[in-house]
Structures are given as structure tokens and as C-alpha cells.
Amino acid sequence: MTWIAALPMYNVTPALDLEWREWLDDVVRRVKPACRIVEPDEELPGFWRRPNLLLSQTCGYPLMHGLHEQVQLIATPRFDAPGCEGAxxxxxxxxxxxxxxxxxxxxxxxxxxxxxxxxxxxxxxxxxxxxxxxxxxxxxxxxxxxxxxxxxxxxxxxxxxxxxxxxxxxxxxxxxxxxxxxxxxxxxxxxxxxPGLPLIASGTVPPATIEALREALNETLEIRPERAKRLRLQGFSVLPLTDYERIEQLENEARAAGYARLG
CATH class of the missing domain: 3.40.190.10 (Periplasmic binding protein-like II)
Structure with missing residues (x-):
């Protein structure tokens, strides 16, 4: 199997996109040298469900609306940004x-x-x-x-x-x-x-590889601290899926107030 990886969420500019790709390359080479970094060639919900997905980032809303049945949580980044508290x-x-x-x-x-x-x-x-x-x-x-x-x-x-x-x-x-x-x-x-946007892997990725990915995430911050600063990355937390139930709670509270959709 040829593994693939992509980080589609925080590529605000081409320069920032390049920073993220370089960081991702450093991470996956420590774990699966044969992994290809790709640009998703389909809608993200389909891309996230690929069985050969080694590492990507998703939003918590699709995660809790079915995606969690097919992926594993690797870690959640802790960002240095106003409005962030831990993960x-x-x-x-x-x-x-x-x-x-x-x-x-x-x-x-x-x-x-x-x-x-x-x-x-x-x-x-x-x-x-x-x-x-x-x-x-x-x-x-x-x-x-x-x-x-x-x-x-x-x-x-x-x-x-x-x-x-x-x-x-x-x-x-x-x-x-x-x-x-x-x-x-x-x-x-x-x-x-x-909870913030989690890093995920396909359910086919072995547990030992998940652990290796978690180690690599932190190693890449330590070896290039100036890049980590530009990416506003402080570290990573391993959150249980139950923490993401907070997203469903917010949805349910809005619906209970009679506001099911923006309008």
C-alpha cells in the first residue's frame, strides 16, 4: 500500500502552504518514507476516508458526524493564537x-x-x-x-x-x-x-505507527523551533473521542433554542 498525507486546513497563503508541506514531509519521513504528500483530488469527506491515509487534518464536525467510524485520532495541535486554550x-x-x-x-x-x-x-x-x-x-x-x-x-x-x-x-x-x-x-x-482540528489516520494504520506518528510530531517541533513558531505550533494533545462530543452539545443547544440552521 502506498500511503498518502495532506494538511488541507490552514493553508492561508502559498508560502504558508509550503511551510506546512515541509513540516508534514519531516513528520511522515520519520515514520513511512514511502508516504506521498498529495493535494486532495476529491471532496475532503471522501479523501479523509481513504484506507491508505497516513496523516491528515479534519474538522471536528464531520468527525462526529460519521467520520470517526473510519479514522483514528492521532493528536490535536495546541496553537499559540488568541482564542486557543490548550487543544x-x-x-x-x-x-x-x-x-x-x-x-x-x-x-x-x-x-x-x-x-x-x-x-x-x-x-x-x-x-x-x-x-x-x-x-x-x-x-x-x-x-x-x-x-x-x-x-x-x-x-x-x-x-x-x-x-x-x-x-x-x-x-x-x-x-x-x-x-x-x-x-x-x-x-x-x-x-x-x-476541541481543535484533529490530526487523523485511516483505521487501517497499525497502532505502532500511530504511536510513531505522535513521537514524530513532537520531534519535528524540537528540531525546527523557528518553523514551529511561524506555524504557531506549541505541541500536541492526545484527546479521547469523547472530548469531541462537545461539538454535538453545541449543536444540540442551538437546536433546542429553535435555531437549527443559520438564518
């Missing part, structure tokens, strides 16, 4: 720098942007934050699906939307490498926290 993270509620909104409650009737329907950080925690303010399941005048956190930030900055929830790690990277975009938006709050 848990929140999303930043953002509006335009010159917008009139100062709180999420003030955004009633405004236009929302979100990245994907199966995103915890862009949809699920956003829905949870809005739910207490909703009336008859409604809050916004319009909702735009953008396809990515970067797309949501640009929609807000370009006045195609008024508010979005953006993964705090992505938001920190945008501040690092896209300062012009960062200056065009501002934070008006934070969402509830939940």
Missing part, C-alpha cells in the same frame, strides 16, 4: 472595520457569511452563538456560503456580508501574513470553545 479553540466573530456593529446581538437583520455547512468553527459555533438572539428560528436577513474562512473574511471586508465566525487560528495567520485584509475587519466577540 481547544474558539472562533472570532468579525465585522468590517468601519461597520456599525459592536456586538453579535446588534447584528440582527444583518448579512452573515460562513464557510461550509459541515464546519464547526464557521457554522456550528456561529449557530450556537446566534441561537439565544434568534426569533422563530431567524436572525439574519441573508446568509452567504463562501467555501472557506478566507472567503468569509473577504466577503465581510468587501461589504458582501456583515458578520462571520472565523476559526481563531486562521484569523491569527491572516494577521501574520495578510495584514491588509486583517486591517479591514475587526473582532466583536468570540464563540464557545471546543
Amino acid at each position: 481547544h479553540y474558539s472562533s472570532v466573530l468579525v465585522t468590517r472595520a468601519d461597520a456599525q456593529f459592536d456586538t453579535l446581538a446588534a447584528c440582527r437583520g444583518a448579512r452573515a457569511a460562513y464557510n461550509q455547512d459541515d464546519s464547526n468553527s464557521g457554522m456550528n459555533v456561529f449557530r450556537h452563538a446566534v441561537a439565544p438572539h434568534s426569533r422563530a428560528g431567524m436572525f439574519f436577513s441573508a446568509v452567504l456560503r463562501t467555501g472557506s474562512h478566507l472567503g468569509s473574511l473577504r466577503a465581510v471586508a468587501d461589504n458582501r456580508a456583515d458578520v462571520a465566525a472565523v476559526d481563531c487560528v486562521t484569523f491569527a495567520f491572516v494577521g501574520d501574513v495578510m495584514p491588509d485584509l486583517a486591517r479591514r475587519v475587526r473582532a466583536i466577540g468570540m464563540t464557545a470553545a471546543s
Whole structure:
């Protein structure tokens, strides 16, 4: 079997994408030298289910909606970013720098942007934050699906939307490498926290290889600390799947409040 690996989640710019690929290459060469680093050539839910997947990163929402039955948790990164606490993270509620909104409650009737329907950080925690303010399941005048956190930030900055929830790690990277975009938006709050985006492997990967991957993750931070700093990586935590039930809890609380979907 030819193993494959990919990190599709935090590639904000081509330069940052290259940093992630170099780090990933260092990790997998310590474990499976024959592993190929690839660009996913299909929708991510299908890619994550490949039996030869050695290492990738997923969102906690699809993980808890069926993906956990076919993959193993390797570890969850601990990032150095405002809004992160250990292996848990929140999303930043953002509006335009010159917008009139100062709180999420003030955004009633405004236009929302979100990245994907199966995103915890862009949809699920956003829905949870809005739910207490909703009336008859409604809050916004319009909702735009953008396809990515970067797309949501640009929609807000370009006045195609008024508010979005953006993964705090992505938001920190945008501040690092896209300062012009960062200056065009501002934070008006934070969402509830939940476990961060986990690193996963196919269920076919042997337990000894999972342990070797965990060792390699930390080794690569130690040998290149300057790269780890640029990637905002502080370390890794091995979380049980039960910790990710927090994501379902947030979803259930929004539904119980009568707010089943962004709207």
C-alpha cells in the first residue's frame, strides 16, 4: 500500500502552504518514507476516508458526524493564537472595520457569511452563538456560503456580508501574513470553545505507527523551533473521542433554542 498525507486546513497563503508541506514531509519521513504528500483530488469527506491515509487534518464536525467510524485520532495541535486554550479553540466573530456593529446581538437583520455547512468553527459555533438572539428560528436577513474562512473574511471586508465566525487560528495567520485584509475587519466577540482540528489516520494504520506518528510530531517541533513558531505550533494533545462530543452539545443547544440552521 502506498500511503498518502495532506494538511488541507490552514493553508492561508502559498508560502504558508509550503511551510506546512515541509513540516508534514519531516513528520511522515520519520515514520513511512514511502508516504506521498498529495493535494486532495476529491471532496475532503471522501479523501479523509481513504484506507491508505497516513496523516491528515479534519474538522471536528464531520468527525462526529460519521467520520470517526473510519479514522483514528492521532493528536490535536495546541496553537499559540488568541482564542486557543490548550487543544481547544474558539472562533472570532468579525465585522468590517468601519461597520456599525459592536456586538453579535446588534447584528440582527444583518448579512452573515460562513464557510461550509459541515464546519464547526464557521457554522456550528456561529449557530450556537446566534441561537439565544434568534426569533422563530431567524436572525439574519441573508446568509452567504463562501467555501472557506478566507472567503468569509473577504466577503465581510468587501461589504458582501456583515458578520462571520472565523476559526481563531486562521484569523491569527491572516494577521501574520495578510495584514491588509486583517486591517479591514475587526473582532466583536468570540464563540464557545471546543476541541481543535484533529490530526487523523485511516483505521487501517497499525497502532505502532500511530504511536510513531505522535513521537514524530513532537520531534519535528524540537528540531525546527523557528518553523514551529511561524506555524504557531506549541505541541500536541492526545484527546479521547469523547472530548469531541462537545461539538454535538453545541449543536444540540442551538437546536433546542429553535435555531437549527443559520438564518
